[in-house]
Amino acid sequence: MWIGGVRVIVPDEMGRILMVKQRHEGRDIWMVPGGAIEEGENALQAAVREVEEETGLKIKVKRLLWHVEEVSQERGQRFVNFFLAEIIGGMAKLGSDPEFDEDNQVLKELRFFTRKELCKLPIVYPEYLKTELWEALEPKYFENNVFKIKD
Template identity: 60%
Template sequence: MWVGGARAIVLDDKDRMLMVKQHHEDHDIWMVPGGGIEDGESAAEAAVREVKEETGLDIEVGSLVWHVEEVSERGQRFVNFFMCRLVGGTLSLGEDPEFDGDSQVLRDVRFMSREELMKVQCLYPGYLRDEFWDIYERGEFGRNVFKIR
């Protein structure tokens, strides 16, 4: 059975990307905010909810950037990455309601420039470093969205 997720790519007025740092398996990973799709919600609704939970910000979902599928020993998963627009809220480190206070994985939240992203050691997915910016500069969202991991 497929398990679905959604992630939101949000840029501020300086073209810095909203990023969250999560701690998994003894190392930190920077990624755009997002998480699992809950029963009864769409991928776009999940993206809105997850951004609010993790960052305190309100977004509006726009174009699909990537649909990433993975079939591995971890199971069958897909994640939809959406280009989103910031519409309100106040930036703050949130909490993941799936974990209690001592088990939280969120460590940091901030907007990062393209140059800062190039220097991040653990970035998920890696194509946020280059491919995203090529798509963004050309304004070609919605083309070649399918990826297999």
């Protein structure tokens, strides 16, 4: 059975990338907002919902960056769509994961990072965000080592 998920690259007005720190298996992991696609919704709807739940921000999905498939003994078969989005409303604040009660929340911190700052983080999931994220975004959108959304 395939299980689907989404992750969303959300730059701010200064071109920094939004990351959330989650606590899993006794360690802190930085990742872009996202989560599972719920029954009855598509990947775009899941992306919008997950970002709002975790960050308080309303977004508009601009485009698909990657479709990643994984087959492993531990997790089985699954896929994750990575989208690029822009902020269209809301205020950035750490949200909550409705799958966990108040005492067991995994979301610990919310922060925007420049490329240089993101690359210095000890644990980023997936690790290739430190390199491939920047390669996937068109170079003409970079100024001073940060990403700028332009239509």
